[in-house]
Amino acid sequence: MDRIRIVGGNKLAGSIPISGAKNAALPLMIASLLTDDTLTLENVPHLADVEQLIRILGNHGVDYSVNGRREKQQQGYSRTINFSARNIVDTTAPYELVSKMRASFWVIGPLLARMGEAKVSLPGGCAIGTRPVDLFLEGLQALDADLDVDNGYVVAKTKNGRLHGNRYVFPKVSVGATHVLMMAASLAKGETVLENAAREPEIVNLAECLIAMGARIHGAGTSTITIEGVEALSGARVRVIPDRIETGTYAMAVAMTGGDVMLEGARPDLLQTALDVLVETGAEITPTNEGIRVKRNGAGIAPVDVTTAPFPAFPTDLQAQFMGLMTMAKGKSRITETIFENRFMHVQELARLGAHITLSGQTAIVDGVAKLKGAPVMATDLRASVSLVIAGLAAEGETTVNRVYHLDRGFERLEEKLSGCGAVIERISG
Ligand SMILES: CC(=O)N[C@H]1[C@@H](OP(=O)(O)OP(=O)(O)OC[C@H]2O[C@@H](n3ccc(=O)[nH]c3=O)[C@H](O)[C@@H]2O)O[C@H](CO)[C@@H](O)[C@@H]1O
Ligand SMILES: C=C(OP(=O)(O)O)C(=O)O
Numbered sequence: 001m002d003r004i005r006i007v008g009g010n011k012l013a014g015s016i017p018i019s020g021a022k023n024a025a026l027p028l029m030i031a032s033l034l035t036d037d038t039l040t041l042e043n044v045p046h047l048a049d050v051e052q053l054i055r056i057l058g059n060h061g062v063d064y065s066v067n068g069r070r071e072k073q074q075q076g077y078s079r080t081i082n083f084s085a086r087n088i089v090d091t092t093a094p095y096e097l098v099s100k101m102r103a104s105f106w107v108i109g110p111l112l113a114r115m116g117e118a119k120v121s122l123p124g125g126c127a128i129g130t131r132p133v134d135l136f137l138e139g140l141q142a143l144d145a146d147l148d149v150d151n152g153y154v155v156a157k158t159k160n161g162r163l164h165g166n167r168y169v170f171p172k173v174s175v176g177a178t179h180v181l182m183m184a185a186s187l188a189k190g191e192t193v194l195e196n197a198a199r200e201p202e203i204v205n206l207a208e209c210l211i212a213m214g215a216r217i218h219g220a221g222t223s224t225i226t227i228e229g230v231e232a233l234s235g236a237r238v239r240v241i242p243d244r245i246e247t248g249t250y251a252m253a254v255a256m257t258g259g260d261v262m263l264e265g266a267r268p269d270l271l272q273t274a275l276d277v278l279v280e281t282g283a284e285i286t287p288t289n290e291g292i293r294v295k296r297n298g299a300g301i302a303p304v305d306v307t308t309a310p311f312p313a314f315p316t317d318l319q320a321q322f323m324g325l326m327t328m329a330k331g332k333s334r335i336t337e338t339i340f341e342n343r344f345m346h347v348q349e350l351a352r353l354g355a356h357i358t359l360s361g362q363t364a365i366v367d368g369v370a371k372l373k374g375a376p377v378m379a380t381d382l383r384a385s386v387s388l389v390i391a392g393l394a395a396e397g398e399t400t401v402n403r404v405y406h407l408d409r410g411f412e413r414l415e416e417k418l419s420g421c422g423a424v425i426e427r428i429s430g
Contacts, residue, residue, distance in 0.1 A: 001402070001403060001404075001405065001430075002404050002405070002408075002427055002428065002429050002430070003400050003401060003402050003404060003427070003428045004389065004400070004401040004404050004407070004414075004415065004425060004426070004427055004428070005398065005399075005400050005425070005426050005427075005428055006374070006389065006392035006393060006395075006398070006399045006400075006401070006423070006424065006425045007374070007397065007398050007424035007425075008257075008372075008374055008392055008393050008394055008395040008396060008397065008398075008399060008424075009394075009395075009396060009397075010257065010393070010422045010423055010424060011257050011258045011259035011422065012253060012254050012257050012258075012259040012260075012261050012393070012418070012421040012422055012423060013259045013260050013261065013421055013422055014261060014262075014420055014421040014422065015261060015262040015263075015264050015420075015421075016250050016261055016262070016263055016264065016417045016418075016420070016421060017264045017265060017417070018242045018243055018246055018247050018250075018263055018264060018265045018266045018291065019043075019045040019078050019242070019243050019246055019412040019413075020042075020043035020044055020045045020078045020239075020240035020241070020242065020243060021045070021201075021202060021205075021240055021241050021242060021243035021244065021245070021246075022045055022047055022049055022050070022243060022245075022409070022410045023103075023175075023200075023202045023243075023245070023317075024201070024202040024205040024206070024240050024241050024243075025041065025043075025044045025045060025050055025240045026049060026050070026053055026103040026106075027103070027106060027179045027183075027202065027205075027206045028041050028205065028206060028209050028238060028240060029041065029044070029050070029053050029054075029057060029081075029083060030053070030057070030103075030106050030107055030109075030110060030179075030183070031110065031183055031206065031209055031210060031213070032057065032062055032083035032084070032085050033057070033060060033062065033085050033088065033107060033110035033111060033114060034085075034110045034113065034114055034183060034186065034187060034210075034213065034233045035085065035114075035213055035232070035233040035234055035235060036085060036086045036087075037084070037213075037233075037234045037235030038082050038083065038084045038235040039082070039083045039084075039209075039213070039235055039236055039238070040067075040080060040081070040082045040083075040235070040236070040237040040238070041080065041081050041082075041083065041237075041238055041239075041240060042080045042237070042238070042239040042240065043078045043080075043239050043240040043242075044078060044079050044080070044081045044240055045078050045240070045243070045412045046077060046078065046079065046412055046413075047408065047409060047410060047411075047412055048405070048408045048409045049101055049103070049409045049410065052097070052100055052101050052104070053101065053103070053104060055097060056093060056097045056098065056101075056104045056107065057083065057085070057107075059090060059093070059094070059097060060085070060088050060089065060090055060091070060093070060107065060111070061085060061086075061087050061088050061089035061090065062083055062084065062085045063083075063084045063085075063086070064081055064082060064083050064084070065081070065082045066079050066080070066081050066082075067079070067080040067081070067082065077412070077413070078240075078412065088111070088114065088115055091111050091115050091117050091118050091119060092118075092119040092120070092153075093105075093107050093108075093111075093118070093119070093120040093121060094121060095121040095152060095153075097121075098120060098121040098122075098123055099121060099123070101123070101409075102123045102131065102176070103123075103176065104123060105120055105121075105122070105123035105133065105136070105176070106176055106179055106180050106183075107120060108120040108136065108140070108154060108156060108180060109140070109179070109180035109181065109182075109183040109184040110183050110184070110187075112140065112145055112156045112157075112158060112163065112184060113163055113183065113184045113185075113186070113187035113188065114187060116157065116158040116161045116162070117156065117157045117158070118154075118155075118156045119153050119154070119155050119156070120153065120154050120156075121152055121153050121154075122149075122152050122153070122154065128340040128342055128343040128345075128381055129339075129340035129341045129342045129343065130341070130342075131340075133154070133177075135170060135171070135172065135174045135177040136174075136176070136177045136180055136181075137149075137154065138168075139168050139170070139177055139180070139181045139194075140156060140163075140180070140181070140184060142166045142167075142168040143163040143164060143165065143166055143168075143181070143184055143185060143188055143192065144158070144159055144163055144164040144166070145157065145158060145159075145163060146158075146159060162187075162188065162189050163184055163185070163187065163188035163189070163229075164188055164189050164190055165185060165188045165189060165190030165191045165192040165227070165228075165229050166190075166192055166193075167192070167193045167195070168181065168192070168193070168194055168195070169195040169196055170194070170195065170196040170197060170198075171196075172196075173196060173197075173198050173310040174198060175198040175200050175202065175203065175310075177198075178194065178197045178198040178203055178225070179202075179203065179206055181194055182194065182197075182203070182206060182207065182210065182217065182220070182225060182227060183206070183210065185227040185229060186210050186213075186215040186216075186217070186227055186229060186230065186233060187229055187230065187231075187232070187233065188227075188229035189229055190228075190229055191226065191227070191228050191229070192226070192227045192229065193224065193225070193226050193227075194224070194225040194226075194227070195223065195224050196223055197219075197220075197222075197223055197224065197225045198310060198311070199221055199222060199223060199310065199311050199312065200310070200311040201221075201241055201244060201270045201311065202241070203220055203221065203225075204220050204221040205238075205240065205241045206220075207220030207221075207225070208220075208238060209236060209238040210233070212236035212237070212238055213233040213234055213235065213236045214230055214232075214233045214234050215227065215230060215233060216228035216229075216230060241267070241270065242265050242266055242267050242270065244266075244267070244270035244271040244274075244315070245315065245317045245318060245383070245410070246410075246411060246412075247263050247266040247267075247270070247271055247292065248271050248274045248275075248315070248318040248321065249318070249321050249383075249386050249390070249411075250263055250294075250417070251263065251274075251275070251278055251283070251285070251292065251294045252278065252318070252321045252322060252324065252325045252390055253321075253389075253390045253393055253418070254283070254294040254295070254296060255278050255281055255282070255283040255294065255296050255301065255325055256301070256324065256325045256328060256390055256391070256393065256394045257393050257394050257423075258296045258297060258298075259295070259296065259421070259422075260293070260294075260295045260297075261293070261294050261295075261421055262288070262290055262291055262292075262293050263291045263292045263293075263294060264290055264291045265290075265291050266291040266292040267291075268285075268287040268292055271315070271318075272312065273312055273313055273314050273315075274314055274315065274318050274322075275292070277304055277306055277314060277322070278294070280302060280304045281301050281302050281303075281304050281325065281329065282296060282299050282300065282301055282302045283295065283296045284296065300329070300330040301325060301326075301328055301329040301330060301368070302329060302330065302331075303326060303329035303330065303331040303332055303333035303366075303368060304326075304329075304333055305333055305334045305335070305336075306319075306322060306333075306335055306336070307335075307336040307338060308336065308337050308338050308339050309338055309339070310339070316337060316338075316339040316340060316343060317383050318383070319335060319337055319343060319383070320343070320346045320383045320384045320386070320387035321383065321386060321387045321390055322335065323335050323346065323347070323350065323357070323364060323366060323387060324346075324350065324387040324388070324390040324391040325390065326366040326368060327350055327353070327355035327356075327357070327366055327368060327369060327372060327391060328368055328369060328370075328371070328372060328394060329366070329368035330368055331367075331368055332365060332366065332367050332368070333365075333366045333368070334363055334364070334365055334366075335363065335364045335366060336362055336363045336364075337362050337363075337364075338362065341362070343381075343384075344359060344364060345380035345381060345384050346380065346384035346387045346388065347359060347364060349377040349378060349379075349380065349384070349388055350377075350387065350388070350391055352375040352376070352377050353372040353373060353374065353375050353377065353388075353391050353392070353395050353399065354369055354371070354372045354373050354375075354395075355369065355372065355391070356368075356369055371395070371396055372391055372394060372395035372396070373395055373396050373397055374392060374395045374396060374397035374398040374399040375395075375399060376399070376400045376402065377392075377399060377400070377401055377402070378401075378402045378403055379401055379402065379403040379404055379406040379407060380403075380406070381406055382406050382407065382409050382410045383410075384406070385401060385403070385404065385406045385407045386407060386410075386411060386414070388401050389401060389407070389414070389418075389425075393418070393423055393425070400428075404427070415427050
């Protein structure tokens with residue numbers, strides 16, 4: 001199993017190109033199941049989750065080809081990929097494939113809408129909470145699907161070959177269920193109105209893709225989305241948005257180590273709340289034509305309280321990284337997690353580096369320390385792993401992060417991007 005070795009203490013300086021967003025690329029790739037035409041996606045990041053989804057889609061009969069091999073399009077860099085689901089050969093998504101990644105469950109929406117049936121294993125993914133799928137099931141039933149859960153599989157069928165539009169009010173905001181219902185409703189008969197829908201930028205990116213494919217969707221990015229179903233969708237060419245979580249992660253790394261880094265291609269509108277919080281901590285954030293410039297010189301890190309919540313509030317996917325930053329703040333901060341009930345596994349690992357954190361229910365109270373000291377630590381989930389990397393960059397001495405396969409799910413060329421800015425960081429294979 002690969003490890004990452006970091007020798008902390010260097011300020012970061014230079015520029016980091018921001019990759020396409022994992023959490024946008026995955027639903028866009030799944031949308032390729034909705035049409036027998038080719039869907040071309042630009043800026044698809046080279047990540048373990050993307051490769052896994054390619055395998056899952058391949059099992060349903062989706063062919064893919066990677067365009068061009070120009071500079072920065074070689075192995076390991078974001079690419080343009082064509083997906084073609086001309087013939088769906090299998091409407092079952094098996095446990096062996098789906099259990100590795102939560103988002104793979106989302107194939108249920110397009111398969112059901114286009115083929116009239118789907119059998120999809122209950123999902124896996126990061127162990128950050130129980131993560132039920134009740135809203136998906138309730139929402140698809142509202143669109144007139146017949147559903148059964150049998151031997152760990154959701155078995156779904158349309159009543160007479162097609163889903164039917166309806167009004168569905170999400171009892172709780174869910175990104176995944178909004179993606180799935182938006183895709184399913186695009187091919188349903190009649191109008192669907194989704195209320196209390198997720199407003200995340202990845203929802204807007206998927207809606208742009210579906211609209212380019214011929215779907216009739218209004219209101220994506222607000223909490224009411226209206227979808228007028230069409231008979232068929234066509235191919236399209238769509239660009240994956242820049243990764244707001246990768247952007248926020250590197251911004252927090254600079255805020256922690258100090259320095260001056262240009263996050264190339266980053267879009268401030270995708271993470272304004274997190275950027276505002278970083279400014280409160282003392283970082284200088286400057287949006288430019290190239291991206292976002294992040295600077296922190298001299299002055300210490302001010303403690304700031306945050307509470308995670310659905311977009312546009314502070315994202316849960318940046319909570320661990322922010323906690324890393326707060327471990328060296330000049331005072332106490334409170335970090336409250338409201339999305340996932342078990343997303344504090346980084347707390348005990350940060351403590352190995354000398355952080356002072358106590359947990360009280362869903363709130364972590366972080367008492368900043370003057371310095372952290374390097375230690376061996378273990379990655380427990382995707383964003384927790386990168387919080388340990390950030391803390392390791394600021395800690396004195398050597399930190400080894402074990403189980404980095406978690407990191408490879410969501411961070412493209414992390415070691416290369418950070419070492420290009422002066423960090424001492426390397427992967428140790430095996
Ligand atoms: C691949 C991807 O895009 N993953 C993101 C997506 O995950 P994901 O789409 O899984 O997260 P959701 O927005 O669905 O989850 C939000 C909350 O709703 C709950 N819930 C969800 C569905 C359901 O049927 N029943 C239910 O109770 C979840 O357990 C959680 O407590 O949004 C999360 C919240 O921004 C992010 O942390 C993940 O990085
Ligand atoms: C939790 C995440 O991913 P997933 O939903 O695939 O587990 C994440 O991207 O932070």
